[in-house]
Amino acid sequence: MNTNGNMAYKNKTNETQVSATDFINAAVATDQKKADSFQLIDLMSAWSGFKPKMWGPTIVGFGSYHYKYDSGHEGDMPLIGFSPRKAAFSLYVFSPTANNKHLLEGFGKYKMGKACIYVNKMADINIAVLEKMCKATIAYLNEQHECACREN
Structure with missing residues (x-):
């Protein structure tokens, strides 16, 4: 039980020690998806200032x-x-x-999920818009939550 009297919930998505590169090389089936994955790692590392870490078995x-x-x-x-x-x-x-919703207009081909955006391949989306989304999300989370990005 937590302090509110509710059952404590353990988050299943935790940081692991698995290498993101090893995960992609082992788990991603096609060469194109591997290339897109490594492109995302390069871009997101540059935009966030953080190295990739595995969260749970499948999230970089x-x-x-x-x-x-x-x-x-x-x-x-x-x-x-x-x-x-x-x-x-x-x-x-x-x-x-409200500030981020307009970014979806120029993003490209995607489907919206509850907690994520689904895209088939990097060629389907606008990388400049992806960068704006990532940076806006980092800024929002930095304002709203205890955030490791404050250390940078």
């Missing part, structure tokens, strides 16, 4: 922030990240704020 994340909900549930998550899933990339790069 950059930096981290600590969240705490009114329910008492809390944990750590990457600031931005992606998962090269079989069907599509899951991009964890978007905070749905």
Whole structure:
């Protein structure tokens, strides 16, 4: 039980010691998806200022922030990240704020999920818009949560 009397919830997505490069080389099936994955690592590392870390078995994340909900549930998550899933990339790069929603208009071909944006390949999206999304999300999380990005 946590301090609110609710059952404590353990976050399944935690930072691991697995190498992101090893994960991509072992888990990503096609050469194109591997190339896109390494491009995302290069871009997200540059934009965030953090090296890639594996979060859970399939998410490549950059930096981290600590969240705490009114329910008492809390944990750590990457600031931005992606998962090269079989069907599509899951991009964890978007905070749905009024300032960010307009960025989706010029983003390219995507589908919106509850917590991520799905894209088939990097060629389908506008990299400049992706950069703006990532930086806006990092700024938002830095303002709203305890954030490792404050150390930079």
